[in-house]
Structure formats: C-alpha cells, structure tokens
Amino acid sequence: MRSATKRLSVAAIIVATGVAAAPLRKIQFTDTKLKNGLRVIVSEDHAAPVFSIVVNYNVGSRDERKGRTGFAHLFEHMMFKGSENVGQNEHPYLMFMNGGSMNGTTSKDRTMYYEILPANQLDLALFLEADRMRALTITKDNLDNQRNAVQEERRLSVDNQPYGKTFEAIDELAYENFAYEHSVIGSMADLNAASVEDVTAFFKTYYAPNNAVVAIVGDVDAKTALAKVEKYFGAIPVQPAPPQVDMTEPAQTAERRLTLDDPLARLPRLDMAYKIPPSSSPDIDALSVLGTILSGGRSSRFYESIVRQKQLSTGVGAGTDGSRGPGVFTVSATALPGKALKDLEEAIDQEVDRVKTAPIADWEIEKARTGARRSFVAGLGSSLNRAVQLSEDALFYNDPDRINTRADRIAKVTAADVQRVAKQYLVQTNRSVVLTVPKAAAPGRGGQ
Numbered sequence: 001m002r003s004a005t006k007r008l009s010v011a012a013i014i015v016a017t018g019v020a021a022a023p024l025r026k027i028q029f030t031d032t033k034l035k036n037g038l039r040v041i042v043s044e045d046h047a048a049p050v051f052s053i054v055v056n057y058n059v060g061s062r063d064e065r066k067g068r069t070g071f072a073h074l075f076e077h078m079m080f081k082g083s084e085n086v087g088q089n090e091h092p093y094l095m096f097m098n099g100g101s102m103n104g105t106t107s108k109d110r111t112m113y114y115e116i117l118p119a120n121q122l123d124l125a126l127f128l129e130a131d132r133m134r135a136l137t138i139t140k141d142n143l144d145n146q147r148n149a150v151q152e153e154r155r156l157s158v159d160n161q162p163y164g165k166t167f168e169a170i171d172e173l174a175y176e177n178f179a180y181e182h183s184v185i186g187s188m189a190d191l192n193a194a195s196v197e198d199v200t201a202f203f204k205t206y207y208a209p210n211n212a213v214v215a216i217v218g219d220v221d222a223k224t225a226l227a228k229v230e231k232y233f234g235a236i237p238v239q240p241a242p243p244q245v246d247m248t249e250p251a252q253t254a255e256r257r258l259t260l261d262d263p264l265a266r267l268p269r270l271d272m273a274y275k276i277p278p279s280s281s282p283d284i285d286a287l288s289v290l291g292t293i294l295s296g297g298r299s300s301r302f303y304e305s306i307v308r309q310k311q312l313s314t315g316v317g318a319g320t321d322g323s324r325g326p327g328v329f330t331v332s333a334t335a336l337p338g339k340a341l342k343d344l345e346e347a348i349d350q351e352v353d354r355v356k357t358a359p360i361a362d363w364e365i366e367k368a369r370t371g372a373r374r375s376f377v378a379g380l381g382s383s384l385n386r387a388v389q390l391s392e393d394a395l396f397y398n399d400p401d402r403i404n405t406r407a408d409r410i411a412k413v414t415a416a417d418v419q420r421v422a423k424q425y426l427v428q429t430n431r432s433v434v435l436t437v438p439k440a441a442a443p444g445r446g447g448q
Helices: 002-021 071-078 090-097 119-135 140-159 164-174 188-193 196-206 222-233 283-295 301-309 341-357 362-379 383-397 400-404 406-411 415-425
Strands: 030-033 039-044 050-057 101-106 111-118 212-218 256-262 269-276 313-320 327-335 431-438
Touching: 030 222, 039 222, 039 383, 050 119, 050 383, 071 101, 071 111, 071 140, 071 196, 090 101, 090 119, 111 119, 111 383, 119 212, 119 222, 140 164, 140 188, 140 196, 164 256, 164 269, 164 327, 164 431, 212 222, 212 383, 269 283, 269 341, 269 415, 283 301, 283 313, 283 327, 283 341, 283 362, 283 406, 283 415, 301 313, 301 341, 327 341, 341 415, 341 431, 362 406, 362 415, 383 400, 400 406
Parallel strands: 039 212, 256 431
Antiparallel strands: 030 039, 050 111, 050 212, 101 111, 269 327, 269 431, 313 327
16 A cells, blocks of 8 residues: 555656646737837637736836835825726726726836726726826825825834834845835835825826836737727827836845844744845846745755754745845744744755755756746736736836746756856845844833
C-alpha cells in the first residue's frame, strides 16, 4: 500500500508539472488609440455571457507632491460621488441593480476602476465611466465627505492596526525619492489642507483620456465594443500631458535600521527591504523565482529551516513589489512568543547566504518556476484579471502583449540566474530593516 501511494504521488507530480508546462493559448486582443489619446484594448472571450472593463489611469501616489499627498487615493473615492449625468452613489446602485459589481484601487503607480457585468450591459459601463472622466462633480461637500471617509480609512487600516505604521516606515526608510517614499493613503495634515481648487486641478491633469487605458475582456464583439467606446469617450477633450515622474533613486551604500514601538502589536515583527530595479528589468523574473524558492509553500527554504526546524516564526514571506520605479524585495516575519528578533534575523540571513553559495537543486528550481508559472496562469482564468493585466502592461510598459510572454520568461529562469540576482541585490548594504516591538499601552487612570 505504501509503495502504491508513493507511485500515485509521483504520478500526480508529473501530471501537475506537465499541465503547468503545457503550451498556453495566446490571448488575442485589439489595441487601438482614439484621436483624444485614449488607448482601448479589447479581448473577446465567449465562454460566459459576462465581460469585465478596467479603466486604468496613469496616476498614483508617486505623482503627488509634498504637502499634497493622498490625492490619488482620495479620487478613488471621489469618482463614485456623482458626475454631470449620474447622481451621488448612483454608479454603484446601477451596477448592483443590473447584476454587476465594481470597485476601484489605488497604488503608487496607477489608479484603477473596474466593473463586471452581464454581456448586454456594455453601454451602461461605458456611459458611467465616460461621464465621470468627462465631468466629475467636485464640490466642497463631496470633498469634505470623502476626505472624512479617507481619514477614517487611515485610522482603521493604519493608525489603529497592529503593524500599521510598519508598512509606512519601511518605504520611508528604504527610499530617498519622495515619489515612492510616502504612503498611498497620504497624511492627515495633507488631506486637511486640500482645497476644492487643489483637487480640481489634480483631476484635470490626470483624469484625461490621453492619460488612461480602457481594457474590455469577455463576451463582446471587438469591433462593436470599440465603436461604443468611441461613442462614449471620443468627444472627451485631450489634456496637456502630465509632468513626468522622477524615478531616480540614489544607490544605497549602507544598511538602514529602525526600531518601532507598537502598543497594538502582540508579537515582534521583522521587515527587510532590499533595493531592486523597476519591474521592467529582465532581473525581475529571476527575483520572482527567488522569492518562491525562499518562501513559496511548506517545502520552501524559509519554511523548512525557520518555521519547522528552528520554530522561530509561523511563516516568512519574501518577494518583489512589482513597482514601475525603483522597487524592493521584501522579507517579512513575525516572531513566535518567546523568540528573539535577533535570532529570527540571523536565521533569515543564513538562508539568504545559503541560496547565494550552495547549489540549488534541480527539483527546487523546477518547483519554483512551475509554482510561479502556475500562479500567473491561474490568474488568467478571470476576465477581470486579464483586463487588469492587459491595461497595466499597456500603461506601465507600452506592451500589452507581455501577458503572452510572462509564463515563458519565468520558465527560462535558471539556477544561475537566481543566484546571480541574490548575490547582486540581497546584500546587507542594500537593505533597510524595520524592527517592530510590542510596547505596553499607557495604563488608564485606574491602572496599577
């Protein structure tokens, strides 16, 4: 029975590997630019009677200036407050009443809005997105309302969350370039200082057709969909090109360290950030595989050594951040009760040094490549994920066809590539380290 089980396991692995390595069906799409500069990507998929639409604006927190942070994230909220022909909160109401869903997200590099709807509701999605691109309602009441909403979000997700300040501190420590140093959510002071004139100017600069990509994926006819996009978006006027973002980052020559006292934390936490190139670099694929070797699953090096053998943490994560500008390869872990951060850091450093110097087994590199490839391919099963990927590849790299080359690039990563990037980037002088330690909250008036 035992040998039969073993044979079954090996067979399962072979089948899984074969499936992961099978040639992928190329994603077909059209790529068109309207006269006003709006880039439109349409990919037909008639597997189900639904479609996803993504409107990706080339604006994120990196486009903000000192004293006026948080604007990109503020507009993620403002864009749902109504436009010339759409009432306040009518956008989400129309989505839900017609069997759809929608949301928006903001990062350092872009602001994205999306809808998922039945195939017969393409006109609705295009009308709503075009109306707020053309004529968003910006009033003092709307600004005050959403400013308060964003500030409350900051309180809940940053100021009053365990390790909330840690996530801001690691970027502030690692970067010298303000574009990537400050947080996406912005500061309370900057949000309070924002005026209607400030946000109106920000909107006019960045929320324009020539600064956006629309991707539509699903049960649509490409020619008809493009004609409808032209109908709803074609008359929106082009705006002057926004200023280019300075993405230069001085080379780091010494380790940076910071210790944070966190009264909300219950366990010590370690965060490391190693400087790496932008996501357009050919080294990113090897760094991605490196992250999988170190922390991808229960057979990864961090799990085997630090979690299972030394029992210093319940898990250690590692990987790239996908930044358009100077990026970071992060390693994060929370120490178990009674375990010292010093011992946890030493154990992580030992595994990082070992991946640089000791051989990487064939099974290990194959597992990492297969895992990274499978994760990417699995995401392509969703029309929304494909729309996001196509629009971001167009926006970030001017190459939406990257969606068809990513899996092959991962498959070509070798053990030598992994060791080379580990030796080049994962060095002590190239990293910033934040140690977050629990701190007892001040006792109340009746405390002992």
